[in-house]
Amino acid sequence: MTSYPPAIDDFGYVDPPETAWDESRPDTRVDSQLARAEFAAGQIARATAAQMAAIARVLAEARRHPEVYVALTDEPTKRQIDIAVDAAIADLAMRLTMAEGTVMTMARQADLLRTRAPRLWSIFLEGEISVANARCVAVTLESLPENSESDGTLDGKALELASLAPARFKDRMRTLRERLHPRSLTDRHTEAACGRRFWRDNDRDGMAWLGLHLTAPDAETAWQRIDGIARHLADAPDETRTLDQLRADVAADMLTGRSDPATAPRVTVGVLVPMLSLLGLSDEPATLEGYGPIDADTARKLTAHAPSFYRILTHPVSSTILDVDRTRYRPPADLKRWLALRDGTCRFYGCGRSARTCDLDHSKAWSKGGTTSAGNLGHLHPRHHTVKEESRWRVEQHEHGRLTWTSPTGATWNSDPPPF
Template sequence: MDLGTDTRSDRTLLSDLSKGVKVRQASLVQEWVDIVAWANRNIVTTPELAATIVDGVIDTGVPIAGEGAPLVSEFNLMELIAVLGRSPDGGRAYVGRVIECAWRLPGIYASVLEGRLEPWRAERIADLTRPLNAEAAAFVDRQLAAVGGVGWAQLERLVTEAVIRFDPERAEAQRQAAADRRRVDFDDVDPNGQVESHSVLDAADAHDFDQALSRRAKLRGQLGDTDSFDVRRAKSVGEMARQDLGLDLLFADEETGEVMATSPGRKVELSVHITDTALNEDNPFANPVGRWDQGRTPISTAQIKEWLRARDTTVIVRPVIDLKHCVPVDSYEIPDRIRRRVELRDHQCRFPGCPHRASRCDLDHAQPYGQGGVTCPCNLVPLCRRHHRAKTFSKWRYVIVLPGHYLWTSPHGRHLLVGPDGTRALDPPRSPDPDE
């Protein structure tokens, strides 16, 4: 393709692009009109035939538009989505947004048809109003018609006001559900030994935490720390944590009941694989790279030394675990020592393509315990909660080929091999069994 033959001036190019935007906009508006006409022709009256948004592994569908909008045929919608050239999930959501606007947000829909509101902005509004009851959705529609265009933050506040005003029980349920989602997460460690953290906190707790970090960072600067203010805030997190750990001097082992004393400060538990010469700087053949299982990342021996040399650090050295060792226990409950072996062997959920850490997964008995399956590493497989449910409640199945290697069969007969090197598809889908 010759990229240098267009002789149009910049002025002409910009004019042509502007015309193209208007043509594309008009075409999309016409698409909305046609989708509404299609929806009018394909209304169904029974929920069993209606198109729904599917949530999770179990089919707990909700209609693709909000309360008061028509239900449309599930199977006819599949054909419409194919004509639109969209993915099944994306197309279902897109058509639902158009229906949401046409039936529950008439002011928004009119603005789209008249060219006063871009369709993508209307879709964003529809995503926010779909869970609302009819009164709340109508309130949002009226308010937007009265004030014209608003920013996204103002729009979200408007939706929140609508929920509190017209559906207070739902507002309280949402508040409680949001409170139940409070958490603090840590990502994988990067090659430089750093980790990103994300949290959802109560607003008052977050304010106090923010103030405490800033106060500590300022104090560190006054005491001579020359790092930037942001770095001093980050260092203060570890300082606060180690001070808290220093209060916990005694703990009881859950399995043995033995009470052990620990040193205050940092507790480091690293499953690090290094050679016997790795930490010897004078050895020219030393391998400077270790591997941290918990962080699932290569780390430099310099980083290992820095961690272990930190003040008030308790270092625990455990013997190497033989991952091939398999001694079952006579119970359904899984001891920590067996869980640890499985986690070190598999590292993550063993469903095809799933990246969830094994330490955050359920351990599934490949052969159910109630059917003679034993509780030992060779019969335990880490599966995250979502894929554990898929194996239990759907037609997804797997067999253990070798320790750490699993052959999965999908509901439509596709075979996928999951192992230490990832997931590999073995064959195309088989024809469905007419007897199933």
């Protein structure tokens, strides 16, 4: 058999010498890349299943042996077990560079598949079903009451359909769920409506996404109203905006109160503006509370014309705010406002909870000599605040607000410093 040197493609992939072959023909090159892609897909599925199983085992160990994560002097209480599990979730999230919600979801899905769809779980462990389809089965199982007969039916049907594309597989699972669900759609809709919500995701270039999860009638009514107003505006002879832009502008006007200022609730949003930018002598970005960097021109307009925005001016050279140690436990309003802008979100690894809804924590406890100053305060989600105070997690704050977190199992993480 002819031996060929390692083949290096445009993406930097290197074939080991024992598997390289003559790729002078285009059909051979296509076949080899298809084989690589198929093999990699199986590896991804196997690795994801193994990771999900390992995460579930860690949380199970934290429940059985909470002493790994919390200090115990007696039999653990339910609260201590819960805190141990939260601490383990945080440990996993930091080690795996995942969101804590993702860690919890992966553990829950592993348990669901292992206990309620064991045949599908076994082929998932072997990489014979895609990650998307396996997760779809777990989501479907989670929405169905546990029942050995219906679980067995779903497990078997999922095996039959395992090779379908994710979108088609999801449609089949949704149809099967309707057939297997013991409760009426009316009851389920009433319950599902309790999960309605409104959320925001920050995007690039000074933009952000807003989302609504509503009942279908409310969503359709809202869409028709916004679309109708947008189409009416589009008929104006001098209108240059697209329909998508018009719909977005109409919705923004409604939600911000610009369409009816008299009835709009008053809100306050912080804008941190470098002094030279405010004076028009620099284009250094400003910082919008709860979002991050915005362009200087937008910041100047907000601070000049919007009474719902307050300004915090920074030093024109160092861009810092000087701070002195406080002699009281509760931080004064000006310090709280500055810290909310400095931190933006919870300072624990990966947490995006807005600083506005977080606890303001003393990194070094007040009772142990910690001061109420910018150098010893940071925002923490109440859950992470509890984990810090009541588990073996530790945090140390350094110069300029940098934090070092150490998990109960010894993993460390140096937080990104705040932007100022």
